[in-house]
Amino acid sequence: MKKLFILSFAALTAFASCNQTGTTTDVSQQNLPTAAEDSLAGTFTSKDAKSVKLLNTIRLFSKQDTSYLSDYALNFTLKLMGDTAVVARGPEGFAAYHRNLHSLFTDINFSDGNTFTYNLNNGENWSAYFGECTATGKNTNTKYVMPVNVWVRWDGDKIVYQGDMVDSKFANAEMAAAKK
Numbered sequence: 001m002k003k004l005f006i007l008s009f010a011a012l013t014a015f016a017s018c019n020q021t022g023t024t025t026d027v028s029q030q031n032l033p034t035a036a037e038d039s040l041a042g043t044f045t046s047k048d049a050k051s052v053k054l055l056n057t058i059r060l061f062s063k064q065d066t067s068y069l070s071d072y073a074l075n076f077t078l079k080l081m082g083d084t085a086v087v088a089r090g091p092e093g094f095a096a097y098h099r100n101l102h103s104l105f106t107d108i109n110f111s112d113g114n115t116f117t118y119n120l121n122n123g124e125n126w127s128a129y130f131g132e133c134t135a136t137g138k139n140t141n142t143k144y145v146m147p148v149n150v151w152v153r154w155d156g157d158k159i160v161y162q163g164d165m166v167d168s169k170f171a172n173a174e175m176a177a178a179k180k
Contacts, residue, residue, distance in 0.1 A: 005023075039122040051115035054127045054152055057159075062108040062133075066095050073158035081149075081165040083114070088160070104174040105135035125154040139177035144170045 045051070057068040069091040078088040078097060088097040102108070113131020120126070129150040136143050149165035 035105050036121065039053075040120055042118060042120040044116050044118045046055050046114065048117045050125065050127045050154060053148070055112070055115045058110050058129060058150065061098055062110055064098075064102055066098075069095055071157070071159055073155060073160045076134055076158075076160055076162070078162045078164065080168065081163050082168060101171070104138055104171055104178070105144075106134065106138055106180040108135045113148075127154065135170075137170070137174045137177070139174050142173070146170055 053071060057071060060066075060068040072091040072094055074090055076088075076090055076094060077086050078094055080086070080087055088094045110129075110133050111131040113129055115127060115129050117127045127140065129148070131148055133146045133148045134144065135146070146166055151163045152159045153161040153164075
């Protein structure tokens, strides 16, 4: 009986120790930076001049109207978020990239989506578009619906960097069909 009592007591002690919670620390005691001290904090808004300009650029691209190139800096770079390589440099490189996309797809349209501009405390200004693109493949005649996220970084009123998040399988399918 004594052994059963000791065994039960040991099991109860082990169970109780497993249920103890660790010491909690009040976040306010951790000397977190204030919003003014946090370089990546800031403000964001929608329908400001930069986010409207980004949406207009996307719409002009779909119409093959290159007048949007005046918003891109000479030192502009484009990356696709699934890769680390620079896809295009400068406004003319960006235009060539877009011509290539238009050689693969027709009826390119973008949803109104959501656009925002983020003004960070470190001085950086970013705008983003979250929406969908619909297009028809010129080689497969397939109608695609693609989620698209576009991030651009501004230097004054010029776009110096763009990161596109889009599934490349659609373009890859059209390029493969073009080779046949």
